[in-house]
Amino acid sequence: MLDIKVIREKPDFVRQRLATRGAGDEAKIDEVLSLDEKRRSLLSEVESLKAQRNRISKEIGALMAQKKPAEAEAKKSETRQIGDRITQLDHEVQEVERARESVLLRLPNMPHSSVAVGLSAADNPIVRHWGNQPQFSFTPKSHIELCEKLGLIDFSRGAKLSGSGFLLYTHWGARLERALIQFLLDLHTSEHGYVEVSPPFVVKSECMVGTGQFPKSIDQAYAVQEGEDTSTLGKLYLVPTAETPVANIHREEILKETQLPTKYCAYSPCFRAEAGAAGVGTRGMIRVHQFDKVELIKIVKPESGYEELETLVANAEAVLQKLGLHYRVIQLCTADMGFTSAKTYDIEVWAPGQGQYLEVSSCSNCEDFQARRMNLRYKAENGENRFPHILNGSGTALARLFVALIETCQQTDGSIAIPEILQPYLKSNRIAVG
């Protein structure tokens, strides 16, 4: 959520920043400003009435104590009307506040000044490459073919169980998935200093609002209902990412400055309706309704937010480096960035069987946008309460990593040579037919 004070004081600046996203959100600023003004004028009216009422109520109390009931009664009737007016104004304030809040919650974050201004994903600058595209003496197979030949994924039975976009990992496929999760968690906890947490996989809607999925992207979420009790529908949602529960761990809290930076990593499955997304319903693992992911979250002081973003990206890159997978880092331009982000780097791993780069990590600094929504603050040294920067990054998403890994490591005979670092986790150096 944007700071209403900033909108009030520098509306042109906010409009200009939002305009770089190219989604027309800058047009909503006038609406926010007029609701804000309405709210403040109502507030000053109702507050002076309340001050008046409080004063008279005290006088009534004093008169009662002095045994002067007649005078007290006179004052009561005087105040009754004030009370009615207060009730009415309070309702109006509430209404205006709700309206203002609703617009504010739908405004995206302002892109940081260092972000490339662009019109679409085509304008995303490539920041760097790591490694080279692997060369094959044969035409590399697609992960779909590899999975079927090696019995790693049973696509049709996955669809039988839950519909298209749901995967049934089988045998070595299931073991490889588990090995990867374990490897990622170990890497980030042992070498990068993150504290491992294992959150609930369903969250309240407040959490979805906190990290910015709601209200705007509610159509992408899976809502949970308890049995046939429809009144419970919409109370809990399947997490679209571990970012949601983990970033909300300290919602409504005031952290001590010494607690910062706080760094968490967590595994969770991620559930996404992918309503309207291209590629849903097609076979394979590139876009599915449920995938595994290890997520990294940092809560940091604003002044170190962008330094922390760089190390966050480096932590995610380490995954691919250790597995020996070729990748590139791109920066998302203003038009391509997510709703909550002020600056985002994507890491895309090379998938030889696809002949394309696949996004396996998205690392963002959301600045205080989410902290404000969840009212998470920290007490600075001078005693002031401030909103920290919240960063999130995939470290990394699993289904696509799985794809890149088996496509990159496939051998002439159709087997998969497991990277050395993963062998102790898989307890095998090779996945072959049979």
Next chain:
RNA sequence: GGAGAGAUGGCUGAGCGGUUUAAAGCGCACGCCUGGAAAGCGUGUGUACCUAAACAGUACCGGGGGUUCGAAUCCCUCUCUCUCCGCCA
């Protein structure tokens, strides 16, 4: 699922319709005292809104609603915690 008990400032804990502008203690900060410290004494110590700003005003005693001139206090409702019972991986 059933029965009961609770939720009050950083913590403990009073208050159950009107100097409560939330007692008291602990903790914390500052000051006095001291060669220095402890003890002791004194002062202060929440969040947010509003305002150009304020030691001005308003709101906040788990959340929401109601009764009243006035609610931490009474009523309704929801959430959460604890104890016991049942069910259960």
